[in-house]
Amino acid sequence: MSKKPLGWDGKTLNVILEESEKLFKETGYYYGITKLTLKEEDPFRFERNYASLRGALVSARETALHVAASPIVKEIGELCFALYTPEGDSIVVSTGILVHVHTMSEAVKFMIRQDYEDDPGINIGDIFLNNDPACGNVHTTDVQTLIPIFWNEELVGWAGGVTHQIDTGGITPGHDLVPAMQRFDDGVYYTCRKIGSNDRIWKDHLISAKRSVRTPMYWELDEKCRLAGDLMIRDAVLEFIKKEGIDYYKRFIREAIEEGRRVFLERIKERLIPGRYRAAAFMDMPQKNEAWQPRARLDKISNQPLEIIIKEDGKMSLSFEGASGPGPNCMNAEKGAMEGGQWVLLTQILIYADKVNDGAYFAVEKNYPLGSWCNPGDIYLSYQAPWGNLIPAYTGMMKCLSYGLFSRGYREEVVSGYSFTGDAIQGGGVYSDGPLIGQRWSLSTFEISGQGLGASAVRDGLNWGYAMWNPESDLGDVETWELFQGGVPYLSRRIKPNLSGHGKFRGGANYEGVALVAYSKEVDFFGAREGMVFHGAGGMHGGYPNATGYRLYAKNTNLEEIIRNREDYPLGDPDPSNGEFERLLRADITRKPYCSIYPITLENYDLIYYFMSGGPGYGDPLERKIEQIKQDLDDGFYTENIVNNVYGVVAKFNDKEREWIIDEKATENRRKEIKNERIEKSMTFEEFWEKERKKITENKLNDPVRLMYTESLNLSKMWSKFFKEFWKLPEDFQIEVK
Numbered sequence: 001m002s003k004k005p006l007g008w009d010g011k012t013l014n015v016i017l018e019e020s021e022k023l024f025k026e027t028g029y030y031y032g033i034t035k036l037t038l039k040e041e042d043p044f045r046f047e048r049n050y051a052s053l054r055g056a057l058v059s060a061r062e063t064a065l066h067v068a069a070s071p072i073v074k075e076i077g078e079l080c081f082a083l084y085t086p087e088g089d090s091i092v093v094s095t096g097i098l099v100h101v102h103t104m105s106e107a108v109k110f111m112i113r114q115d116y117e118d119d120p121g122i123n124i125g126d127i128f129l130n131n132d133p134a135c136g137n138v139h140t141t142d143v144q145t146l147i148p149i150f151w152n153e154e155l156v157g158w159a160g161g162v163t164h165q166i167d168t169g170g171i172t173p174g175h176d177l178v179p180a181m182q183r184f185d186d187g188v189y190y191t192c193r194k195i196g197s198n199d200r201i202w203k204d205h206l207i208s209a210k211r212s213v214r215t216p217m218y219w220e221l222d223e224k225c226r227l228a229g230d231l232m233i234r235d236a237v238l239e240f241i242k243k244e245g246i247d248y249y250k251r252f253i254r255e256a257i258e259e260g261r262r263v264f265l266e267r268i269k270e271r272l273i274p275g276r277y278r279a280a281a282f283m284d285m286p287q288k289n290e291a292w293q294p295r296a297r298l299d300k301i302s303n304q305p306l307e308i309i310i311k312e313d314g315k316m317s318l319s320f321e322g323a324s325g326p327g328p329n330c331m332n333a334e335k336g337a338m339e340g341g342q343w344v345l346l347t348q349i350l351i352y353a354d355k356v357n358d359g360a361y362f363a364v365e366k367n368y369p370l371g372s373w374c375n376p377g378d379i380y381l382s383y384q385a386p387w388g389n390l391i392p393a394y395t396g397m398m399k400c401l402s403y404g405l406f407s408r409g410y411r412e413e414v415v416s417g418y419s420f421t422g423d424a425i426q427g428g429g430v431y432s433d434g435p436l437i438g439q440r441w442s443l444s445t446f447e448i449s450g451q452g453l454g455a456s457a458v459r460d461g462l463n464w465g466y467a468m469w470n471p472e473s474d475l476g477d478v479e480t481w482e483l484f485q486g487g488v489p490y491l492s493r494r495i496k497p498n499l500s501g502h503g504k505f506r507g508g509a510n511y512e513g514v515a516l517v518a519y520s521k522e523v524d525f526f527g528a529r530e531g532m533v534f535h536g537a538g539g540m541h542g543g544y545p546n547a548t549g550y551r552l553y554a555k556n557t558n559l560e561e562i563i564r565n566r567e568d569y570p571l572g573d574p575d576p577s578n579g580e581f582e583r584l585l586r587a588d589i590t591r592k593p594y595c596s597i598y599p600i601t602l603e604n605y606d607l608i609y610y611f612m613s614g615g616p617g618y619g620d621p622l623e624r625k626i627e628q629i630k631q632d633l634d635d636g637f638y639t640e641n642i643v644n645n646v647y648g649v650v651a652k653f654n655d656k657e658r659e660w661i662i663d664e665k666a667t668e669n670r671r672k673e674i675k676n677e678r679i680e681k682s683m684t685f686e687e688f689w690e691k692e693r694k695k696i697t698e699n700k701l702n703d704p705v706r707l708m709y710t711e712s713l714n715l716s717k718m719w720s721k722f723f724k725e726f727w728k729l730p731e732d733f734q735i736e737v738k
């Protein structure tokens with residue numbers, strides 16, 4: 001290479017990256033830093049400097065999202081910023097959708113390993129764009145802007161920002177596209193592309209990018225938002241160096257990451273008991289009767305077994321050994337997505353204080369087995385919605401860590417699981433009337449960030465207020481969502497009963513909604529969520545998982561007539577056995593027992609029903625306090641028959657007082673009756689084991705389960721050995737594929 005190397009001390013970025021990896025491998029300390037000298041010499045200066053950088057990133061985020069940004073970014077802050085070392089390790093992060101902090105780290109490392117320093121070159125004022133999951137991203141819908149930071153011709157860091165787009169031009173309008181099964185369905189791909197110089201985005205890039213998506217205005221706003229934030233971060237770093245000196249800065253960024261690693265180890269030692277923790281989780285992909293593509297017509301269940309080992313020195317390892325295979329569906333996950341999911345949960349449950357950076361990444365060993373859904377090793381698969389696999393899979397991590405927290409006595413920190421952030425209305429269409437006639441709209445309502453959280457060991461789960469990927473989740477305002485999904489106004493939003501997982505402490509409650517198709521044509525609609533299996537590993541110490549999803553919509557309705565005559569229309573589906581849709585509409589009504597569907601075409605006056613998810617429960621429901629059940633009934637979280645059947649509570653509604661009255665004597669008897677039923681129906685573990693084993697030996701598993709286990713057995717020798725030992729099967733045992 002003839003050019004002067006960009007890195008410190010006359011080294012190329014590639015050499016710096018290799019050195020950093022070697023030092024960590026050899027010493028076990030980040031960058032070989034055994035002593036935090038700056039922190040020890042002057043802790044106040046060190047902390048003040050860290051706080052000033054963090055403040056700069058938070059303010060960059062707050063400012064950028066108000067300068068420019070699409071409604072989704074502005075409304076619920078679906079963006080985040082981070083500052084990286086020259087070789088791509090995150091030093092400090094903003095608030096926001098923290099799932100992305102390590103993802104951009106992998107993008108920087110990709111550019112370094114591909115020798116971007118030589119070609120296409122990395123210069124002061126250059127702008128790079130990435131949304132390729134094979135370079136550390138989650139899915140094409142998340143778009144990252146990265147800029148290098150220079151001091152005296154040396155590259156001293158990178159600023160990165162990421163936003164989630166409403167549409168990236170995939171096989172159907174919207175985001176998290178269910179019908180995507182290969183890379184070419186995922187929308188426009190930017191694989192760490194240079195898109196600007198001298199702090200300006202190139203015109204030819206913007207022209208091409210805006211033609212590659214269905215919502216060009218939002219794309220452009222978000223590109224400007226990310227760049228604005230990055231430039232503010234660059235200014236803050238240059239100010240820092242002016243004030244503290246470049247030598248201090250170079251040492252400071254290394255120590256900050258090493259301290260992040262140490263904080264994580266200390267927290268593990270303080271909060272968890274060493275040992276092996278395991279959890280099982282699953283997700284259904286019902287495509288046999290849904291898929292367009294012949295190869296995708298397959299019902300699958302994903303196997304998501306998780307093992308976490310906590311060592312006495314605070315080290316943690318995490319392995320998905322035994323995970324089933326990838327497939328012709330949108331839910332395949334690359335390592336970047338897996339890192340992101342793990343990271344965002346760890347920041348909530350273990351590293352929520354002080355130094356949040358890639359130190360935690362260096363403190364955890366991971367195994368995402370090659371060839372499984374969490375590391376397929378094939379860039380031509382679809383990675384449009386890895387969330388479909390990783391969200392349920394990481395309920396296992398939440399549960400494993402919760403067992404550790406419980407054992408140490410941190411009962412209030414226990415989280416029995418969380419629910420899937422799905423079943424928002426998805427798709428898009430074209431305005432056929434009004435001021436925006438002819439323009440396209442896409443659905444990307446981030447109501448999905450208002451799901452039910454699992455109960456802890458001391459209290460009920462949070463209602464309609466949790467998303468695993470955004471610790472600052474907010475379900476947003478209907479009016480904002482209607483702004484950019486104008487073709488689908490909302491008719492209702494109200495509490496839906498019986499969603500919360502049962503328990504001594506119940507999971508978070510949630511609501512349902514009915515949306516109308518209006519003023520539009522060419523409307524594609526789809527959705528995704530668990531339906532045929534419970535969500536992940538939810539429920540703990542006797543608590544139940546939350547209710548599963550299902551699909552309901554009405555086509556060819558008489559709604560126009562209903563509106564004209566001012567008659568009642570459906571506002572929800574509180575009791576599917578006596579549905580409001582069926583009672584109040586003349587229409588073709590479809591109900592499906594699963595939730596993930598391929599796009600259907602809808603016309604004006606068609607109705608779509610959806611509901612957000614409740615959270616899983618904790619502990620035995622028979623131990624739930626009677627006053628709490630009365631409150632659940634008064635709030636509409638549970639219905640009378642459910643509290644009778646599950647909680648053993650006998651209640652009657654008092655019409656005059658408009659409240660529920662509990663019959664305490666009858667309740668006492670009912671609870672005794674349930675306990676006796678349990679004794680009668682219960683079996684020993686050996687009986688249960690024998691019963692379940694027969695399903696395997698007599699080949700009585702259903703097709704998706706058989707396929708799932710076959711994939712896991714073939715992919716992992718270790719898991720196969722464990723499976724056969726547990727079920728006492730011969731070594732050469734194979735599941736017969738029908």
Ligand code: MN
Nearest residue numbers: 138141142164
């Ligand atoms: Mn995203």
